[in-house]
Amino acid sequence: MKSLDRFTEPLLEFGSKLAAFKPLEILRDAFMLAFPLTIFGSITLIIANFPFLANLIGEDAAGTLNALLGPASTATMSIAAIFLCLGIGYYYSKDKECDPIFGAAIALAAFLLVTPMEMNVDLEAGGQMLVSNIFNIDRLGARGMFVAMIGAYFASFLYCFFTKKNWTIKMPSSVPPAVSKSFAALIPAVITLTVFLLIRIGFMYTPWGNVHDFIYQIVQAPLVSLGRGLGATILAILAIQFLWFFGLHGQIIVNSVLDPIWNTLTLENLEAFQSGAQIPNIVTKQFIEIFTVGIGGSGMTLGAVILMIFFCKSKQLKQIGRLAAPAGIFNVNEPVIFGMPIVLNPTIFIPWVVAPIINVIIVYFAMSAGLVPYTTGITVPWTTPIFLSGMLATNSWQGGVVQLVELVVVALCWFPFLKSLDRQNVKIEAETE
Template sequence: MKFLEEKFVPLAARIGSQRHLVAIRDAFVVIMPVTIVGAIAVLINNIQGVFAKNGLNIVSIQEGYTNFIKTTGIQDVMTAVNKGSINMMAVLLVVTLGYQMAKGLNGDGIATSVVGLTCYLGLAPAVQTLTNSYKWAEEATNVDVLTADVASGGLAANKLDSGGMFVGMILTMIVSEIFVRLSRNDKLKITLPDGVPPAVAGSFSVLIPAIITVILVVATGVYIDKLSGMDLWTIVQKFVSAPLNSVADTLGTAVLVYFLINFLWVFGLHGANIVGSVTTPIFTPLLLENTQAYEAGKTGTEIPNVVHGVGVFSVIGGSGSTLGLIIAVLIFGKVQAERTVIGISIAPGLFEINEPVIFGVPIVMNPVYMLPFIAGPTILAALSYILMDMGIIERVCLSAPWVTPPILYQFLATGGGIKAAIFTAIEIVGLTVLWMPFVMISNKQNASKE
């Protein structure tokens, strides 16, 4: 325990406060509402799949709902909402990450966002228009046409959505580091008279740094493409995204992530923020890929990814899955101080907010409650991964609001998964049983203090 407190915990705290990871985490937090809006739009357009033949088998409801959203125009509205949110995730991330990076460097957030977006869009490969006489192999399913004489000037959608998020993160961090540092150089600033409006003066102040940054970064990207024959998106997908995803979407990763989150919490560190700063950039594209598959009508194991959805089933009532503790104390608890804290924590706990429990019971540095706090979510992470991987419960494909109460949350996140909702109800019972003996131990230990 002493070794962990002196060596591991400080290291984890430093990782959690590393400015690039903090900027990425905060950028994702900013775009979270838009992600949820897009997920809701996808859900509204596809929720009727619950009543399909391979679901509840009430085809009349499925067909009636589909006809309703088509004739009323709701489907078109939701499609447009999705197009501007989930289908633009890379663009939104570039803007918010540029701002957060600049904030960490004490730079101009708006200017950094604009410069980062300029570089990103400037390097995005153009969509090409094919002539009627163009032919390719019959077995080809995806053809990239790079001939400049047929370029339409548009941008491919898969360079703007989740497929471009890794490129967006890497490129924006590089642009931010260069631009903010150049902006600090007084020799590169153009100073205008005092009578000039502040907005105009501010623009001219960063004009030269912006010119240098954009030309330098875009030129580098263009020449990399010319020399390697691969654009940045292809390079990142081949050497970064694919290796990370292959390692990330495993049972071992799921167990390790949720063990670390709760292990850090028992030492008073915000485990979700620390671990999330590393996992969010990897897991978010996996979730968005599942959203696209769900929107395309895929179900079950046709939904490609598993690991990102483990958190939906492993955080029941907040980190540590403390809803089980709340119920166990209400039924078996005899320590008045604990019952008082739990009474206050019921409503927040139903909405996944459990700081009152963690710091009020407390869980932090509590040798009795540390074990179930760590073990509960870790077991659920392993179990839910296995069940989703085998297709026994539905896979998570939508970003539901994290404050949604349990069972409803899992139902929405899986696009109307009945089996997922039932599994969550079973989880709550199991968590209560897990916490029960530790509540009784706490009763005995505190009996003399009451």
């Protein structure tokens, strides 16, 4: 046990520190800011692109419906970088005890200030024309995700730094609070936005021409390319399961680090799906959630719950299975993790770690072989039950079927280990009766 403690204690300490690391906590909260908005956009996108819709209501009616509902997803899901920027500005400023509303507004203004305001437009007669004073929505979505994240942190830092230095205009107490706060934010806002204006001007004289292309080529593209690979995905799943085994919330810890990459890949798929182009990425945020967490929670324990109810003989495991089933259907599996328990239980360590990795490999190759469509970028709540979530995420019945295959794989992986634990429990129960 002492050798195990020497191994686990540093891991637990590192995981706890990472989970409590403020920048990652702020980033996680910022992503959640857009959650209700993206759900709304996803619902309209699902309706507009429902399978066989044209066969049901006719091509003209389907086209009209798509045109009517299209702006809903564009105004929510396609400008996710804006929501991320607002969220980081708000939560960072709140953490530093600065006015969070002004922190969010300054962060957004700083992001827009370094965003190119012109784009080439194709002409009907051929050729292109440069149009000024216009934002390319691409820059407000997947392509601008890392600029929004880095820029929002930097802008919020500058705003709070100068505010804490008392570089503010203080108004008499008789002045209304809204006016007083505006004047207090004036000097920090002017300095912060001046810095970003100088950054914009400076990058105009570089080979990249703007901050967006620089960040995309130097930082975002390499990280996204690495994150979309099967190897990196397996390592992420392995880390999630390993951390959970030692009682740490692996999903929160790993997602805090990798969500920027997975969300960028998701937005790339969404933009392709909306435009009717070929969807580029297998690994996305929905791939991770729907085809891992979506099978009963972290560790895909729904298969184990079913085994406990129907195949185990011990009263303890049967009771845990019955209690965990209602929550497990909606992918909440803390009753299993702490009730079995899974934490620090060597008997089920192998299926706990191996089953999710096997399933990730199965789904990855099923998609790469064309047996299952890629995820479309539509946000599906992780609590959506199995089969339905797979259908919604891929806009196809194949997505639901492959989840059922995963469920069977989990059950097969868990069965011998669960029976071993069951025999141990039956023996203990017989001795204590």
